[in-house]
Amino acid sequence: MNVTLYKQMMKVNMKSFINYAFGSAFYILLMFWLYPSIANNAKAIDELVQSMPEGVSQAFSLNGFGSAEAFISGEYYGLILVLILSIVCVQLSTQLMARLVDHGSMAYLLSTPSTRGKVAFTQASVMATGLFLIMAVTTIAGLAGSAWFLRDHYPFDTTKFIQMNVTALLLFIAVGGISFLVSSLSNDEKKALRVSGLITFAFFSLDLMGKFSDKIVWMRKLSLFSLYQPSEIVNGTADFTLSILLLSVIGVVSFGLAIVLFRKRDLPL
Amino acid sequence: MLTVNQLTKTFSNGKGIFDVSFEVNKGEVFGFLGPNGAGKSTTIRHIMGFMKPDKGYVKVNGLDTWKEQGKVQEYIGYLPGEISFIEGMTGKTFLNFMAAMQGIQDLSKRNRLIDRLQFDVDTPIRKMSKGMKQKVGIVAAFMHDPEVIILDEPTSGLDPLMQKVFIEIVLEEKARGRTFLMSSHSFPEIERTCDRAAIIKDGAIIAIKNIHELQSMQRKLFEVSFEHQTEAQSFLESGLTIESRDGNRVRVSVQGDYNQFVEETAKYKVRNIDIFTQNLEDLFMNYYDRKEKIQ
Numbered sequence: 001m002n003v004t005l006y007k008q009m010m011k012v013n014m015k016s017f018i019n020y021a022f023g024s025a026f027y028i029l030l031m032f033w034l035y036p037s038i039a040n041n042a043k044a045i046d047e048l049v050q051s052m053p054e055g056v057s058q059a060f061s062l063n064g065f066g067s068a069e070a071f072i073s074g075e076y077y078g079l080i081l082v083l084i085l086s087i088v089c090v091q092l093s094t095q096l097m098a099r100l101v102d103h104g105s106m107a108y109l110l111s112t113p114s115t116r117g118k119v120a121f122t123q124a125s126v127m128a129t130g131l132f133l134i135m136a137v138t139t140i141a142g143l144a145g146s147a148w149f150l151r152d153h154y155p156f157d158t159t160k161f162i163q164m165n166v167t168a169l170l171l172f173i174a175v176g177g178i179s180f181l182v183s184s185l186s187n188d189e190k191k192a193l194r195v196s197g198l199i200t201f202a203f204f205s206l207d208l209m210g211k212f213s214d215k216i217v218w219m220r221k222l223s224l225f226s227l228y229q230p231s232e233i234v235n236g237t238a239d240f241t242l243s244i245l246l247l248s249v250i251g252v253v254s255f256g257l258a259i260v261l262f263r264k265r266d267l268p269l
Numbered sequence: 270m271l272t273v274n275q276l277t278k279t280f281s282n283g284k285g286i287f288d289v290s291f292e293v294n295k296g297e298v299f300g301f302l303g304p305n306g307a308g309k310s311t312t313i314r315h316i317m318g319f320m321k322p323d324k325g326y327v328k329v330n331g332l333d334t335w336k337e338q339g340k341v342q343e344y345i346g347y348l349p350g351e352i353s354f355i356e357g358m359t360g361k362t363f364l365n366f367m368a369a370m371q372g373i374q375d376l377s378k379r380n381r382l383i384d385r386l387q388f389d390v391d392t393p394i395r396k397m398s399k400g401m402k403q404k405v406g407i408v409a410a411f412m413h414d415p416e417v418i419i420l421d422e423p424t425s426g427l428d429p430l431m432q433k434v435f436i437e438i439v440l441e442e443k444a445r446g447r448t449f450l451m452s453s454h455s456f457p458e459i460e461r462t463c464d465r466a467a468i469i470k471d472g473a474i475i476a477i478k479n480i481h482e483l484q485s486m487q488r489k490l491f492e493v494s495f496e497h498q499t500e501a502q503s504f505l506e507s508g509l510t511i512e513s514r515d516g517n518r519v520r521v522s523v524q525g526d527y528n529q530f531v532e533e534t535a536k537y538k539v540r541n542i543d544i545f546t547q548n549l550e551d552l553f554m555n556y557y558d559r560k561e562k563i564q
Contacts, residue, residue, distance in 0.1 A: 104353040110318070116338060264321070
């Protein structure tokens, strides 16, 4: 870990972290604000959801509106948060490694008495910090929103909400790790962006399509995203421990591999 | 101080560098010359430890630059050929950042360099001209007072006045016992600073010469305009190496033997003499092409 580099990189990226974090916080607050008015009509909406084909409601994680966490999981954690963080992962990982190699500024970092291992580890830490910040602000905003808009009038299961956030964070550490690995091995910024974008999008679509029908449920199994199941967490049917364990292992292994391989490869600087 | 030993690296397209060896002594300025794509940058990348050699090694101060990453950099200052800084910084924040990365406390050298190169450190880097970026890069390469300084085309983008200042700085550092490796296209720069120079072509070193040998190899072209075409005609018979003739103007190439040229020219009425100096690459490429033909 190189503290100087860490500080500098945080300074460069802080603005976008804050933008994403506040965007996410704002959205979740909006959802909490909306919930009371929807909860009063919950029965009617539940009937509407039930009348839709099962695949569709499953794919979009429409999980009934009976409880606040079910509503939030369906309306935010199921799709929008996943999209936002996928974009953050792909962009940030590319910026932190491949871009510096492509533009040549990595030469400056490596011409100082800091090893490549340290530089890559520092960049990985910046990435993890960014994801953590966004998720932390989102979680806090959620808790604040529930205290503010729901008070005691509507039930809200804080434990499940936090489990959902922890799983989301670890999912994006894993996705970010894979993108970071791609980025560490690329000499070309655009190529890194394309490849990691494609991988992330493929995971996302496999998961989405797998949800549509039971016949192609095997597709979900191929996707990292299937380890993150917000609606199942809310319904209490998810294997929380297994998910976070697997996601953590994938995250640590890909970040670790990225650092090891970056140390050994030829750099066109 | 800097040893490159049998350095070999073959890329998938068959290009690369082959068996490159040379040594730069302490307090020496070593020029590194060759056309684009000859392998200069690849060699410098190995010296900086950015690439792993297939064979051979580079040592700076006795430390292998690939294996001792992180240690060897303490002794090296580096100016990349293509300057690219981290985004969103001004010259000053970049230099502060680099000083912190280098772990240096004493900023007096940096401030003196900034004074001499005369640039506004508060300009955002993305608004800087190429020459200004080059100055920032030069300060970054020198400010931690390294033992060995690697410069890839150091004066590109600098105006003639600043080129002169730069040469002065190099000579001062040399007098203090610093060692340089400098790739360049500019003969005056090499001529005034370097003790020796290596010439690389197609990935192989073809010669290592001291600067006096290089100077005597330099060929000069004189373009002489005579009063009359008939004089130009008879001048052609003088036995000098004639490159071309256009009306009353004749181009002569002279290498070393200026007396004969002066004597022959003085026989006629001369209106004007222009002089062209060959650039370095032409010089060496001609020299070695001729040598190959003789063999």
